[in-house]
Amino acid sequence: MKLKLFSAVLLSAALVMGCGNDEETADTEGCEHLQSGPATAVTATANTTGAPAVSNDHRRYDITLTDVTGGKGGSVSFASAEAVDYVLFTSADVPVTVKDSSGMTVAPEESVKSSSTCTEVKGRHTIPLAVGTYTLTFGPTTATTVSLVIEEGSHDHEH
Numbered sequence: 001m002k003l004k005l006f007s008a009v010l011l012s013a014a015l016v017m018g019c020g021n022d023e024e025t026a027d028t029e030g031c032e033h034l035q036s037g038p039a040t041a042v043t044a045t046a047n048t049t050g051a052p053a054v055s056n057d058h059r060r061y062d063i064t065l066t067d068v069t070g071g072k073g074g075s076v077s078f079a080s081a082e083a084v085d086y087v088l089f090t091s092a093d094v095p096v097t098v099k100d101s102s103g104m105t106v107a108p109e110e111s112v113k114s115s116s117t118c119t120e121v122k123g124r125h126t127i128p129l130a131v132g133t134y135t136l137t138f139g140p141t142t143a144t145t146v147s148l149v150i151e152e153g154s155h156d157h158e159h
Contacts, residue, residue: 073139
């Protein structure tokens with residue numbers, strides 16, 4: 001009986017602790033992958049048609065930006081497999097717009113230009129996404145490339 005009670009207490013503590021550290025875990029992972037990769041090179045498209053896919057697969061995407069009105073920019077696509085907050089880490093201070101499959105802009109919950117975990121982060125955007133495919137559009141900017149890491153942030157807890 002004592003073992004069952006002890007196991008239940010440990011499980012409860014693990015669940016509570018896990019939810020409390022989502023932001024710290026995302027920042028640690030984001031920094032690690034911005035610094036060390038592994039990396040995949042992609043070229044953004046000037047429009048949303050045929051945008052190359054990126055993922056939250058523990059890798060850095062080194063995105064070559066293309067000519068757009070006002071400078072450099074372009075789009076990539078991201079398929080959200082579950083309804084959670086995703087954290088987009090960028091290596092450059094580049095505007096990022098996220099749109100769903102119907103073209104509606106998804107507003108970030110938070111956008112900052114740094115992370116306390118590492119200096120490589122120049123953009124940290126927390127975006128609540130449902131299951132579906134989204135277009136991430138960068139720019140316009142003067143930067144010619146931007147590195148992107150996508151990490152799962154906090155889960156959508158419904159009571």
